[in-house]
Amino acid sequence: MAEKTKNVGKGFSGRQPGFWAAAFALAMCAIAFAEHRGLLGGWRSLPFVAAATLFLFPLTKAANNRQAAAGALSPATRRYNRRMLIWSLGYVLCLGIAMTVRNYLHPQGALLWGIAVLPSVPMIFFVWTLARYVVEEEDEYLRYRQTSAALIGLALVLLAGTLWGFLETFGVAPHVPAWWVVPVWAIGLGLGQMVMTSAERRTGRT
Template identity: 85%
Template sequence: MSQKAAKIEAGLSGHHPALWAIAFTAAMCAIAYCEHRGFLGGWRSLPFVAAAALLLVPMTKAASNRQAAAGALSPATRQYNRRMLIWSIGYVLCLGTAMTIRNYLDPQGALLWGIAVLPSVPMIFFVWTLARYVVEEEDEYLRYRQTSAALIGLALVLLAGTLWGFLETFGVVPHVPAWWVVPVWAIGLGLGQMIMTSAEQRAGRT
């Protein structure tokens, strides 16, 4: 086995980033369930939310390792992954902090407005991260690949939002808060990257 083939096999044989994503989602669902049952609540939930957010670190590392093994980890992609990790952890912590303050302190007036806006603040960094990647990426194929995956995520958001919106309008399903857009887009982005990776692997076998 050549050195390059061994490197690719080693990079792809590690934990798949989707496994860490599932672990993170399961942890957040468990926290939400415990809060619903009254086992957690208020400031007691924050350490658990912070611990769950740490699962995003190995998820990002696993994604970078697979990209490196496939020869798709450019300097711009590496920087993009780091920035997305910062945004993800910031988003989770801001959301957890806002929900905890709301449930524990029952804020009113300006404070209520402040915590309501707090989870949206990391979105500014998120949008900037996407824009910077397009500018910084010098490899045209990698830029095309990431842009295509982002468009798949956008397509999922548009389809899901339109479908659910009409179902809600006709009273078939309950109302869902608009903040679902971010996690659904992230799921679509991951699916888009998996689809393109699968297509590349099939093309490599032919």
């Protein structure tokens, strides 16, 4: 059963999740731009990426508050939000370790393979988190809502990946590393939530 609304923050701490998601996205875009201009790159970007990751804390808190206000914060949802936060931090940590080891130790062979695989490990737990949510969520409508949002995220990954792949094949677009599927999927998941909320508002709810 969903938890009742309580202590929905006001002012700075009570901002909408979209604000913190946008702040996180803008920070990452600024880092990418700085890397493109040669101001940052490799391990030098890590402190900035770590700082940008801090936006995920208020984002998670704002998401919890918003879901509570909408009468949609179940215990399973709270666990899902917490696990996603933990593994997002894990992703940044693994990425940082891998890049640091590569830049300072210049590994070869098995160690190089190991650190190349390391940033992918948290992805296993992202998928596990989503699977656990579907299993643990007792509220069938919330489960339907989250599953629909995840499918929208998957659709965006498939469409964007296929489109960009062909653009690359025909030589009209630059190469983009395959690990971009993670941020694209995360954006799709967020868009999916917005689509579901918009559909609810059209039927005179929320």
